[in-house]
Amino acid sequence: MFAITTTGKGDGKVELRQVDIPKPGPKDLLVKVVVAAQNPTDWKSSGRFEGVAIVGCDYAGVVTEVGKDVTEDVKVGDRVAGMVFGCLEMNGAFSEYAVVPSHMFFKIPESWSFEDASQLGVACYTTCQCLYQSQTLPSPENPTSTPYDILVWGGSSSVGHFVIQxxxxxxxxxxxxxxxxxFDSLKALGAAETFDYRDPEVAQKIRTYTNGNLKHVVDCISEGSTPQLTSDSLSAEGGTVSAILPYETVRPEVKVVLSLAYHLFGKAFGNFTPTTEMNDFANKSSKLISKLLAAGKLTPAPVKVWPNGLAGVPEGLEYMKSGKVSREKLIYRVADTPGVKA
Ligand SMILES: NC(=O)c1ccc[n+]([C@@H]2O[C@H](COP(=O)([O-])OP(=O)(O)OC[C@H]3O[C@@H](n4cnc5c(N)ncnc54)[C@H](OP(=O)(O)O)[C@@H]3O)[C@@H](O)[C@H]2O)c1
Structure with missing residues (x-):
């Protein structure tokens, strides 16, 4: 099959090449990828990884094989989307086929195209971690009857799009x-008020709007000035920030809790040792998102179809790396790749 891989030289470059189709284990699915979507981790990880690995985390496609020990309700032919551990092994989303752990996929309803569904994986799992793991905020299955404020810093990012909803x-x-x-798009998604993150008085304006009572932030950017600005937006007593890149708190009364979507796969990663709780959390998140999709409760972010399918990935990564992405998901249709048979 064709796939985008790192070169093995540790040079941060990626290339389209032919590799073996990965083999699913007893608890895995094999998925024919129809559309893959791009995340910042794709260029960041391919710059760090020294071996040869298939790049890409987000996919949408069709199940072609179900492992013998899979207990989930899934069969060959089902339309699924989600996230794989790209850039670590010879399995990734920028590929004709990907092996998917059976505790981590969403069922795609008929109303969602593969193009729209390809953006769900990293963004939705990260959203669930930020809301229900780093903090214990109410979920759509058990809404609060006494509304309180949450600040979504970076509401137009891929993660922010689903955190808002x-x-x-x-x-x-x-x-x-x-x-x-x-602003208008974010209000249509559910934001009650929006603020310009470049406004020098943004934190002061948020404090005024929330009457100095803000206790909860999801920092979907987590770098540059955001540790300071999210902290400055919180109440005098402090609060909790869900972060998605590591940083230290700038105020002792503000708790910063980091989550990494990579921890959900049930595989050892860096200092992380897999736990049953993490797998269970991933599985619960998969079911919550599938349920919301089936009920028509989620709206996709705009997508930008990059030309030439997987052959366009090196250019797409450069586009993202240069900071040009603004409320759009870059996606690749695998069938657009020169040489790939339909
Ligand atoms: N921990 C994890 O597991 C995890 C998971 C996903 C992502 N991440 C990390 O989170 C970051 C965002 O990822 P993503 O895929 O959501 O990004 P993305 O969709 O590519 O982010 C682009 C958006 O970020 C917004 N933005 C940029 N700087 C901002 C700032 N200072 N304040 C507010 N908004 C800002 C831009 O807003 P405007 O267009 O409105 O200007 C743009 O629309 C990346 O660093 C990524 O590596 C971590």
């Missing part, structure tokens, strides 16, 4: 930061 469905009052050109 799940927080709103849970009855919270959502405040989001973004560039002003995205």
């Amino acid at each position: 799940l927080a709103k469905l849970a009855g919270l009052r959502v405040i989001a930061t973004a560039s002003p050109k995205h």
